[in-house]
Amino acid sequence: xxxxxxxxxxxxxxxxxxxxxxxxxxxxxxxxxxxxxxxxxxxxxxxxxxxxxxxxxxxxxxxxxxxxxxxxxxxxxxxxxxxxxxxxxxxxxxxxxxxxxxxxxxxxxxxxxxxxxxxxxxxxxxxxxxxxxxxxxxxxxxxxxxxxxxxxxxxxxxxxxxxxxxxxxxxxxxxxxxxxxxxxxxxxxxxxxxxxxxxxxxxxxxxxxxxxxxxxxxxxxxxxxxxxxxxxxxxxxxxxxxxxxxxxxxxxxxxxxxxxxxxxxxxxxxxxxxxxxxxxxxxxxxxxxxxxxxxxxxxxxxxxxxxxxxxxxxxxxxxxxxxxxxxxxxxxxxxxxxxxxxxxxxxxxxxxxxxxxxxxxxxxxxxxxxxxxxxxxxxxxxxxxxxxxxxxxxxxxxxxxxxxxxxxxxxxxxxxxxxxxxxxxxxxxxxxxxxxxxxxxxxxxxxxxxxxxxxxxxxxxxxxxxxxxxxxxxxxxxxxxxxxxxxxxxxxxxxxxxxxxxxxxxxxxxxxxxxxxxxxxxxxxxxxxxxxxxxxxxxxxxxxxxxxxxxxxxxxxxxxxxxxxxxxxxxxxxxxxxxxxxxxxxxxxxxxxxxxxxxxxxxxxxxxxxxxxxxxxxxxxxxxxxxxxxxxxxxxxxxxxxxxxxxxxxxxxxxxxxxxxxxxxxxxxxxxxxxxxxxxxxxxxxxxxxxxxxxxxxxxxxxxxxxxxxxxxxxxxxxxxxxxxxxxxxxxxxxxxxxxxxxxxxxxxxxxxxxxxxxxxxxxxxxxxxxxxxxxxxxxxxxxxxxxxxxxxxxxxx
Amino acid sequence: xxxxxxxxxxxxxxxxxxxxxxxxxxxxxxxxxxxxxxxxxxxxxxxxxxxxxxxxxxxxxxxxxxxxxxxxxxxxxxxxxxxxxxxxxxxxxxxxxxxxxxxxxxxxxxxxxxxxxxxxxxxxxxxxxxxxxxxxxxxxxxxxxxxxxxxxxxxxxxxxxxxx
Ligand code: FES
Ligand code: FES
Numbered sequence: 001x002x003x004x005x006x007x008x009x010x011x012x013x014x015x016x017x018x019x020x021x022x023x024x025x026x027x028x029x030x031x032x033x034x035x036x037x038x039x040x041x042x043x044x045x046x047x048x049x050x051x052x053x054x055x056x057x058x059x060x061x062x063x064x065x066x067x068x069x070x071x072x073x074x075x076x077x078x079x080x081x082x083x084x085x086x087x088x089x090x091x092x093x094x095x096x097x098x099x100x101x102x103x104x105x106x107x108x109x110x111x112x113x114x115x116x117x118x119x120x121x122x123x124x125x126x127x128x129x130x131x132x133x134x135x136x137x138x139x140x141x142x143x144x145x146x147x148x149x150x151x152x153x154x155x156x157x158x159x160x161x162x163x164x165x166x167x168x169x170x171x172x173x174x175x176x177x178x179x180x181x182x183x184x185x186x187x188x189x190x191x192x193x194x195x196x197x198x199x200x201x202x203x204x205x206x207x208x209x210x211x212x213x214x215x216x217x218x219x220x221x222x223x224x225x226x227x228x229x230x231x232x233x234x235x236x237x238x239x240x241x242x243x244x245x246x247x248x249x250x251x252x253x254x255x256x257x258x259x260x261x262x263x264x265x266x267x268x269x270x271x272x273x274x275x276x277x278x279x280x281x282x283x284x285x286x287x288x289x290x291x292x293x294x295x296x297x298x299x300x301x302x303x304x305x306x307x308x309x310x311x312x313x314x315x316x317x318x319x320x321x322x323x324x325x326x327x328x329x330x331x332x333x334x335x336x337x338x339x340x341x342x343x344x345x346x347x348x349x350x351x352x353x354x355x356x357x358x359x360x361x362x363x364x365x366x367x368x369x370x371x372x373x374x375x376x377x378x379x380x381x382x383x384x385x386x387x388x389x390x391x392x393x394x395x396x397x398x399x400x401x402x403x404x405x406x407x408x409x410x411x412x413x414x415x416x417x418x419x420x421x422x423x424x425x426x427x428x429x430x431x432x433x434x435x436x437x438x439x440x441x442x443x444x445x446x447x448x449x450x451x452x453x454x455x456x457x458x459x460x461x462x463x464x465x466x467x468x469x470x471x472x473x474x475x476x477x478x479x480x481x482x483x484x485x486x487x488x489x490x491x492x493x494x495x496x497x498x499x500x501x502x503x504x505x506x507x508x509x510x511x512x513x514x515x516x517x518x519x520x521x522x523x524x525x526x527x528x529x530x531x532x533x534x535x536x537x538x539x540x541x542x543x544x545x546x547x548x549x550x551x552x553x554x555x556x557x558x559x560x561x562x563x564x565x566x567x568x569x570x571x572x573x574x575x576x577x578x579x580x581x582x583x584x585x586x587x588x589x590x591x592x593x594x595x596x597x598x599x600x601x602x603x604x605x606x607x608x609x610x611x612x613x614x615x616x617x618x619x620x621x622x623x624x625x626x627x628x629x630x631x632x633x634x635x636x637x638x639x640x641x642x643x644x645x646x647x648x649x650x651x652x653x654x655x656x657x658x659x660x661x662x663x664x665x666x667x668x669x670x671x672x673x674x675x676x677x678x679x680x681x682x683x684x685x686x687x688x689x690x691x692x693x694x695x696x697x698x699x700x701x702x703x704x705x706x707x708x709x710x711x712x713x714x715x716x717x718x719x720x721x722x723x724x725x726x727x728x729x730x731x732x733x734x735x736x737x738x739x740x741x742x743x744x745x746x747x748x749x750x751x752x753x754x755x756x757x758x759x760x761x762x763x764x765x766x767x768x769x770x771x772x773x774x775x776x777x778x779x780x781x782x783x784x785x786x787x788x789x790x791x792x793x794x795x796x797x798x
Numbered sequence: 799x800x801x802x803x804x805x806x807x808x809x810x811x812x813x814x815x816x817x818x819x820x821x822x823x824x825x826x827x828x829x830x831x832x833x834x835x836x837x838x839x840x841x842x843x844x845x846x847x848x849x850x851x852x853x854x855x856x857x858x859x860x861x862x863x864x865x866x867x868x869x870x871x872x873x874x875x876x877x878x879x880x881x882x883x884x885x886x887x888x889x890x891x892x893x894x895x896x897x898x899x900x901x902x903x904x905x906x907x908x909x910x911x912x913x914x915x916x917x918x919x920x921x922x923x924x925x926x927x928x929x930x931x932x933x934x935x936x937x938x939x940x941x942x943x944x945x946x947x948x949x950x951x952x953x954x955x956x957x958x959x960x961x962x
Contacts, residue, residue, distance in 0.1 A: 017889050024897030025885040025904065027832015027872030034831035124815070202836040202844055202932050203898040254834070254898025255932050287837035509896030509933045675892045679938060683895060686935030710841035710930070718936040719923040747935075 048108030051703025052142035068125035075105030112292025180316035184307035196697035203254020226546020253508035297371025340375030458762025470549030497606035504544010505556030550742020559632035566628035655782025684747015692755035806874030843929030872901035893942030895933035
């Protein structure tokens with residue numbers, strides 16, 4: 001038995017290859033669409049082809065006789081079943097929230113809104129019938145862009161949201177900012193668009209529901225980042241099912257990036273269909289459905305202004321943003337462009353005054369909610385673009401301009417003017433490491449040499465801070481969150497010394513099944529092979545809040561640590577009892593419990609686990625068993641930071657941007673598993689670079705999605721990206737037991753700004769172009785260069 | 799309509815609708831769910847398998863077109879106890895996160911290594927441009943393929959690596 005050979009290796013910090021991988025590399029992963037329940041039916045959604053339309057009627061008979069068709073469900077069936085609106089999970093003062101029915105009843109509000117559902121014997125037959133269903137639509141006027149939607153004469157998306165404004169929100173002191181602007185030496189102003197993105201996890205969403213009438217129990221397999229949240233919403237707010245009679249299992253999930261946090265219409269529909277049909281019902285999205293139904297990201301129209309004094313020290317930063325919320329508000333929608341954005345608009349700088357104003361606007365587009373980074377990439381973009389513009393205006397090097405405005409190490413904990421208290425940080429070492437790693441002076445020299453040729457170079461240096469590890473429950477409660485954001489962990493030790501860990505966090509690629517056992521193996525001092533992590537099943541674990549906001553390690557990992565400490569505390573008591581020593585005389589070292597100074601008298605973890613269960617000899621009054629649960633509520637957010645640098649080469653004849661090099665130095669505190677951390681950074685960089693260079697969820701002005709497949713929505717492919725150079729500084733978080741911070745989103749939070757600034761650095765040096773909106777497609781860049789040269793040519797002629 | 803397809807060395811005969819795609823035949827009729835579906839426009843490569851030894855997106859092939867052919871899927875590449883060098887490479891180099899694109903990546907890479915035992919970074923990236931990965935940023939996928947090439951160069955043929 002391996003437990004008898006307890007080891008002392010430190011697992012924390014090792015680049016172990018992942019325990020979960022054998023199943024994935026051999027094709028044995030178990031994703032929702034892989035699951036078959038005998039007798040299951042299949043559902044196909046009928047989705048509105050119009051951005052806004054009245055539903056005058058649906059002729060169920062048009063398909064009910066078709067082969068294999070078992071049922072057609074409409075909005076009326078939702079009403080008849082007493083099913084409630086899908087709720088919003090974060091309320092703001094005076095927030096206007098339109099109803100969000102699982103199936104639209106009288107009005108479809110975006111292309112892709114569900115107006116009916118066909119249930120049939122096979123997926124193909126369901127889709128055949130869905131295509132044939134007669135729906136009498138009456139198209140209504142519609143609007144896609146936030147700026148257009150607040151115009152006086154704009155079409156109204158929902159009658160109960162007059163003027164399409166769902167909320168007005170602000171943070172910071174507008175007067176203090178104005179006072180700084182009044183005395184400023186220099187100011188700059190930018191108009192920025194942070195375009196709509198579509199998350200595009202490669203596994204499309206899927207759900208499979210089963211109902212057992214005899215017990216009244218429901219089982220839902222679904223592609224979720226947070227199965228407990230789904231159960232809570234479905235049970236308490238939407239379906240009115242006793243919470244303990246709904247088991248939600250989120251098996252292997254093929255990427256989430258935020259898009260699998262939310263309570264979607266389809267999950268409600270599957271549960272209802274399973275009950276009505278008396279058979280299991282499955283739905284799996286086609287990619288073309290994902291484009292019009294997965295929650296989308298970003299979509300800000302923003303004006304920024306910065307003021308500095310005569311020494312180039314920042315005085316104030318002002319932000320005014322229109323946030324496009326789309327047609328409905330889903331789980332975190334109101335929080336993303338406010339508390340996860342406005343509070344981050346201070347960046348890494350000592351800014352005496354900051355003010356951020358945000359208007360949340362409803363439009364006839366797919367709803368917008370958290371997508372990797374959620375508000376923080378938008379904040380970083382607003383600041384870091386403006387900082388570059390200011391550096392240009394001052395004629396200062398962008399790296400040095402940043403450096404002299406950094407919050408200093410001795411300033412922490414640092415209270416920003418926009419509510420957050422940064423717990424710890426040391427920004428300069430990360431900057432210097434990045435500059436050295438990328439050979440910054442040589443890049444600038446190369447840029448000079450290339451000037452005027454048809455290949456120009458752009459270099460960026462951006463520094464970011466983000467707030468993650470969501471979140472202190474009482475604080476977010478005050479801010480409007482309708483949920484707690486602590487995390488739980490259960491540690492179950494078996495008589496044989498084998499251990500199962502349970503967490504309310506969820507891995508959909510992040511490597512929990514390796515990282516969590518690494519933490520446990522160190523604390524219990526047993527081989528990692530004896531430990532497995534279970535997650536993603538509300539039937540097997542204590543309550544939890546899932547994975548988003550880079551919270552798994554900082555909050556879920558901390559909960560695990562606390563539970564493990566309870567186990568070792570009890571184990572030590574049992575060991576002391578077995579060794580006939582007092583607890584204070586027993587130490588837990590090198591995998592054994594032994595009497596200090598008498599190293600031959602020891603008990604292994606296995607001995608203790610066995611006795612805990614045999615209970616033949618336990619300390620007086622001790623309960624048998626060896627199992628502990630912990631609920632951990634963080635004291636603050638955690639604040640990862642770092643410096644990212646991008647190097648782009650632009651072909652001025654074609655406008656094509658080549659991302660030549662990318663380097664970054666991140667600080668996420670101590671690394672549990674460097675291999676996993678680097679993987680997170682790589683993927684994050686790719687998604688941010690995708691935003692900067694290619695991706696755009698483009699709509700026409702009426703709300704028709706123009707980029708509705710992989711033909712039009714351009715995500716980076718292997719041959720579009722370079723190898724990344726990655727390093728770290730380590731500044732532990734002072735307030736959680738592991739010292740760890742999040743790393744799941746940093747890459748994305750920093751990289752869209754880094755790549756954007758590199759492109760603009762090239763265009764500014766070559767042609768004096770101060771700003772251009774992402775994505776920097778060849779056509780857009782080529783036109784900008786041509787126009788600027790035409791302008792310059794003309795100027796020379798005059 | 800009856801088709802017989804040799805999948806991972808075994809013949810399977812099934813009655814399929816003419817419109818059944820090979821990927822659905824594999825997943826739904828044979829329950830070989832290691833082959834994934836990521837799109838409906840033949841652009842993600844999650845469904846890549848080998849048909850008569852060539853990497854093919856199985857969502858672009860009808861099951862009836864594969865009648866009488868040899869198909870190899872990820873399930874036929876190796877087992878946890880006897881991995882193909884590419885499976886080892888992806889594991890060692892952290893070439894996967896959610897694992898959804900991984901079977902397709904491995905099948906597409908296997909074709910590359912068959913024709914090019916020692917591909918450069920650029921050749922690997924070019925060859926895999928038909929396969930989307932949203933998690934890894936591709937960095938470790940490139941390293942995984944390079945690692946597999948090294949194992950194979952050292953004669954480390956494990957799994958069912960003698961690729962047909
Ligand atoms: S499923 Fe996307 S290419 Fe086949
Ligand atoms: S590992 Fe998730 S898509 Fe590639």
